[in-house]
Amino acid sequence: MNESETQHLRRCIELATEALEAGDEPFGSVLVSAEGKVLVEDRNRIANGDSTRHPEFALARWAAENMTPDERAKATVYTSGEHCPMCAAAHGWVGLGRIVYVSSSEQLTTWLADLGVGTPPVRPLPIQTIAPDIPVEGPIAELDEEVHALHRRLHGGK
């Protein structure tokens, strides 16, 4: 993880924090071009009642509308938490490239169980179970604890 990659991941955690403080769930993502330019960023927006408003899904749609297939394949999505199956599928369908996540779905599952939160309606499978050709990196040690703290805040844990 070089300096600029760490910076993108830190930005994802900032967006996740912003989401939490706005009443949404703590997830944030950034789409970065092959040249290292931040193209678009978003955060979770499910508080309005639409549980599909995940940032990774929004970035996949933005990429489909605004990037060529070649640009998409060479782009990287940085994200605070590993894509859920819906977002992994969207990422795979639009042909985006590498994913770097701070914390894994496996970690999130453990954290939520520890906090006594019920299981989600969609099974938290690893990205590569859904879209096997996507290069994936994560979890990122130390930063993952910051994401863990956001989920503890959301669910009232210590």
Ligand SMILES: [Zn+2]
């Ligand atoms: Zn998702």
